[in-house]
Amino acid sequence: MxxxxxxxxxxxxxxxxxxxxxxxxxxxxxxxxxxxxxxxxxxxxxxxxxxxxxxxxxxxxxxxxxxxxxxxxxxxxxxxxxxxxxxxxxxxxxxxxxxxxxxxxxxxxxxxxxxxxxxxxxxxxxxxxxxxxxxxxxxxxxxxxxxxxxxxxxxxxxxxxxxxxxxxxxxxxFTVIDGIMSNRQMQAYYGLTAIFVFLIALAYWLNKQVDWHRKYVTLSAQLKERDLFSNMIAHEFRAPLTAIKGYASFLQDAKEISDEEKRYVSIIRSQAERLVLLVNDFLEVARLQSGKMKLQNETIDIREIIIAVTEDLKITAKEKGLELKYNPGAVKIFIETDKNRLTQALINIINNAIKYTEKGQIEVSCTQKNDEIKIRVMDTGAGISAEDQKKLFAPFERVGGAEDSEKTGTGLGMYITKKLVILLEGSISVESIEGVGSHVVLNFKAKSLR
Missing domain, CATH: 3.30.450.20 (PAS domain)
Known part of the structure; x- marks a missing residue:
């Protein structure tokens, strides 16, 4: 024994x-x-x-x-x-x-x-x-x-x-004195019991912390491996897709093939472009989630960025019979930001507005009140329901007419946009009435030149 x-x-x-x-x-x-x-x-x-x-x-x-x-x-x-x-x-x-x-x-x-x-x-x-x-x-x-x-x-x-x-x-x-001593002893043992409970809770908490840390380390390693694998796959896809897109362009311009064959080549090219955009979105999400995206901030008149973006996208809007308007006004509005990333965010928002607007116009406004800059992109599209507004900025979610197969996309555009806006120390929100239209609102802090 x-x-x-x-x-x-x-x-x-x-x-x-x-x-x-x-x-x-x-x-x-x-x-x-x-x-x-x-x-x-x-x-x-x-x-x-x-x-x-x-x-x-x-x-x-x-x-x-x-x-x-x-x-x-x-x-x-x-x-x-x-x-x-x-x-x-x-x-x-x-x-x-x-x-x-x-x-x-x-x-x-x-x-x-x-x-x-x-x-x-x-x-x-x-x-x-x-x-x-x-x-x-x-x-x-x-x-x-x-x-x-x-x-x-x-x-x-x-x-x-x-x-x-x-x-x-x-x-x-000694009844009185013994009573006092007995109360003191009970208080001491109550305190001791409280210490016991605290130590047991502390031991439980430490045990959980160790478990959480171990799981965190394991999960971090798995996520890192996943990101590395995703980046590798995305890069490997982009090279052959770019080649397919290029050769499809050559074939489309060739005179020796029939119109039917040119139509097939056009489909190949458009699908290759779609896959390239998908790969680019994946890489963009990976960079944002890894925290490796570096900003190149500069002080700039924000009207210049909006003018450049609207001019570039006017042709796209015109192809759908839409009018893209922006009135810059006479007062300069300065902001300290990364020009390229803000441009990318605005392109995503306006492109999205063009995609889901069948008739009417898209209007962009930019105002400054005190030290706050507000950019508003307004469309006359189908609008977004209250339920869809909750998931507008979620990854792989398509709302506002997503059932239409002609409206292609990865469902990552607005998710990337929100991540970019937050990275630029701004905020983004949506105001929409179904059947009337939508307003996407960006808020940034103005740059003081005093």
Whole structure:
């Protein structure tokens, strides 16, 4: 039996050595609570012993004071009675009775007392005095006992004068003091219990933290491998797709092929362009998520960026019979930003507006109020439902007419746009009424030239 126990203990120690987390949990849950319990118990035991020592010395001092007074003023009854009464009043927490006894023919009777009504009465505990064993070297005795759950001390001092022998008797009841100590002990154990609960919670939290950290490290490594793989695949796809697109252009311009063959080549080229855009979007998302995209900020009039973007996209809008308008105004609006990234975001937004607007116009406005710049792209398209607005900026989500197969796209455009706007320290939102149109609003901080 002992050998099995030792073997199990050895295995447990081996496991704990190989698993530092388990060792830490064991220390927090078992070692620290046991240590705190032992320290608390030792402290309370020492405190109780010290209190008893102090109480004993205090009782001895009281008896000594009364003994001295009796030795020199044994006949001054009023003075002695007042002294006894004052001593009881000063020590009322535990001192119940303080009397001076003398031995008569029928036993011991009360000569002086804190309660003068008992003077002359017989003392019912004479046997204690008889058995006290007083000597010249030992004139004070204390008897401790428990009665009905209450701790009680009886103290006796023998005072010998030329006239007679006096016996000082005191009774102490420690119910009040013991009650206070009991409450303090309960408070200590409540505090100890709270510490135990805290240590168990701390051990649980640390264990979870270690698990989370391990999972985080594993997941980070997996995500890094995934990103590397995605980037590699995207780059590998882009080269042959670009080649396919180029050769399709050559074939489309060739005179030796028929119109039917040219139509096939046109389809090949358009699909290759679509795949190139898809690969580019994947690479853009990967750069944004990895945090490797660096900004080249400069102070520029934001109207110049909007003018350039709208001029480039007017042909695309015109092909759908739409009007793309922007009135720059006369006041320059300066912003510190990355020109290329802001251009990319605006192209995505306006292209999206053109794609989902069948008739009417797309209008761009830019205003500055105090230190805030607001760019608003407004279209007269089908609008976006409240439900679709919630997922407009989510990856791979297509809203506002996505059921139309002619509207191609990866579903990453607005997701990339939002990431770019946040990277440029701006914000983006959408205001739309289904069947009326949509407003995409960008907010940026203006650049002060003071």
């Amino acid at each position: 002992i050998s099995k126990l030792l073997l199990a203990l050895e295995k447990g120690i081996t496991v704990m050595r190989s698993n530092s987390r388990m060792l830490l949990v064991a220390i927090l849950v078992f070692v620290f609570p046991l240590l705190f319990t032992w320290l608390t118990h030792s402290f309370l035991a020492t405190a109780t012993t010290n209190i008893e020592t102090v109480d004993g010395k205090r009782l001895g001092a009281i008896h000594k004071a009364v003994s001295t007074v009796i030795s020199y003023n044994e006949t001054q009854s009023d003075f002695i009675n007042n002294l006894l009464r004052d001593l009881v009043a000063d020590n009322k927490q535990d001192l119940v009775t303080l009397r001076v006894l003398v031995e008569g023919e029928d036993g011991f009777e009360v000569l002086y007392a804190d309660d003068t009504s008992v003077i002359g009465a017989k003392q019912p505990i004479n046997q204690h005095v008889l058995n006290a064993g007083f000597t010249e070297e030992r004139d004070f005795n204390r008897f401790a006992f428990t009665f009905q759950g209450q701790r009680i001390w009886h103290g006796y001092t023998k005072v010998s004068t030329l006239e007679r022998d006096y016996y000082i008797f005191s009774e102490q009841n």
